Amino acid sequence: MTPIKTKRLLLRKIVYEDAKDMFEYAVDPEVGPKAGWLPHKSIEETKRVIEGMINSNEIYSIVYQTKMIGTIGIHTKNDKKYLGYVLNRNYWRQGIMTEACKAVIIYLFNELNLDVIYISHFLDNHKSEGLIKKLDFELIGSKKDIVQGEPKEVLEYKIERFRFERKMLRWQ
């Protein structure tokens, strides 16, 4: 993953030194559980999570004015590439994740040559739903899943290359 610069953000590989900034939002009950993970209990836990992310080589830290405020990356499930993201609550609703997602989607199609990108969200996560619709992903279905022992309805979306190419000029 090469670093990506946008108007306001630097997206770069996650590093151990991000632990303090990540812990700040990872303890927030409104952040992790919306993405399927429990709030962190200690900075040691955050460091272990970062270690896994470093090894996966698929996660960017989102850096805004020198502070790490979230992550965005891809994970592979059943041979499908899913985009995933979380943001420190202090930075919500400023268009930051829209800006980060557009840049990463352009990178995934243009540099990594993916033909389709998937995203999913829990049925009750209306913030993520709004973001996904703003990015013009199309709904392809829903499924039931067990997350942290709880039954959850998950909505799944995709964007294919031809649909993305229609958007790209407007995004850049």
Ligand SMILES: CC(C)(COP(=O)(O)OP(=O)(O)OC[C@H]1O[C@@H](n2cnc3c(N)ncnc32)[C@H](O)[C@@H]1OP(=O)(O)O)[C@@H](O)C(=O)NCCC(=O)NCCS
């Ligand atoms: C979902 C999340 C990443 C959105 O990040 P953000 O930077 O605040 O999003 P943006 O400002 O780019 O907003 C994009 C769109 O998302 C929707 N949205 C974002 N925040 C919203 C809110 N508080 N209420 C309603 N809609 C919201 C809107 O449709 C918005 O478009 P608009 O501003 O033109 O109306 C952020 O709320 C978050 O980290 N939530 C917790 C973790 C999470 O849910 N991760 C995703 C798991 S699928």
